[in-house]
Amino acid sequence: MRSLPEAVIVSFSGTLVDTSLINHLVASHHPSCDAPSADRYLLEAVMCPPVRQMAQLLNVERNIGRAVLLVSADRDHYHPHIQSWLDLNGMTVDGIHLRRVSDHRPDALTKAEIVAGLQDQYNIVHAYDDRSDVARAYHRLGIDTTLAGGQAGDAPGLAAA
Numbered sequence: 001m002r003s004l005p006e007a008v009i010v011s012f013s014g015t016l017v018d019t020s021l022i023n024h025l026v027a028s029h030h031p032s033c034d035a036p037s038a039d040r041y042l043l044e045a046v047m048c049p050p051v052r053q054m055a056q057l058l059n060v061e062r063n064i065g066r067a068v069l070l071v072s073a074d075r076d077h078y079h080p081h082i083q084s085w086l087d088l089n090g091m092t093v094d095g096i097h098l099r100r101v102s103d104h105r106p107d108a109l110t111k112a113e114i115v116a117g118l119q120d121q122y123n124i125v126h127a128y129d130d131r132s133d134v135a136r137a138y139h140r141l142g143i144d145t146t147l148a149g150g151q152a153g154d155a156p157g158l159a160a161a
Contacts, residue, residue: 003123004121004122004123005066005067005121005122005123006065006066006067006122006123006124006125007066007067007068007069007094007118007122007123007124007125008058008061008066008067008068008069008124008125008126008127008128009069009070009071009115009118009124009126009127009128009129009138009143010054010058010068010069010070010071010093010127010128010129011070011071011072011073011111011128011129011130011131011134012045012070012072012074012082013041013042013045013072013074014130014131015051015054015128015129015130015148016050016051016054016055016058016070016091016128017045017046017048017049017050017051017085018048018049018050018051019041019045019048021048022041022044022045022048025040025041025044026038026041042074042075042078042081043081045085046078046081046082046084046085049089050089050091051148053148054128054148055089055091057128058091058093062092066125067094067095067122068092068093068094069093069094069095069097069118069122069124070082070086070093070095070096070097071097071111071114071115071118071127072096072097072098072099072111073098073099073107073110073111074098074099075098075099075100075101075103076098076099076100076101077101078098079096079098082096082098083096095118097114097118099114106133107131107133107134108131108133108134108136108137109137111129111134111137111138112134112137112138112140112141115127115138115141115143116141119141124141124143125143125144126143126144126145126146127143127144127145127146128145128146128148129145129146129147129148130147130148131147132147135147
């Protein structure tokens with residue numbers, strides 16, 4: 001039996017990207033939905049700065065030999081924008097996994113499905129996300145999660161960054 005490589009999961013907007021100045025664009029809904037401001041939010045998110053603490057943490061994870069997998073509920077047609085943001089900010093990930101354009105399910109369900117599929121290829125040892133509902137979904141998959149960003153205090157029993 002071969003052992004799987006260790007990996008961590010990180011979310012994009014709100015976790016890796018500091019979206020604090022544009023969150024008002026999606027104040028009444030989550031940006032992955034098809035609301036009119038969702039496209040504007042994602043296009044502006046790729047102009048926002050990184051969360052420095054998360055960028056440093058991902059470098060530590062890579063330096064100890066873990067793969068870093070970006071899992072986002074952002075729609076997959078934003079892949080080039082996200083890759084450009086990573087390049088401009090000097091960040092490397094080992095994979096970008098996004099929601100299909102036609103997927104309108106809740107973010108937690110979508111992300112949990114993506115991550116469950118990745119568990120066949122990786123031993124996912126930790127996740128970093130800004131949403132407590134996603135953290136609970138990862139917990140059900142047996143993945144410890146650190147809440148980072150705006151909702152870090154929302155979920156009792158989960159570690160906050």
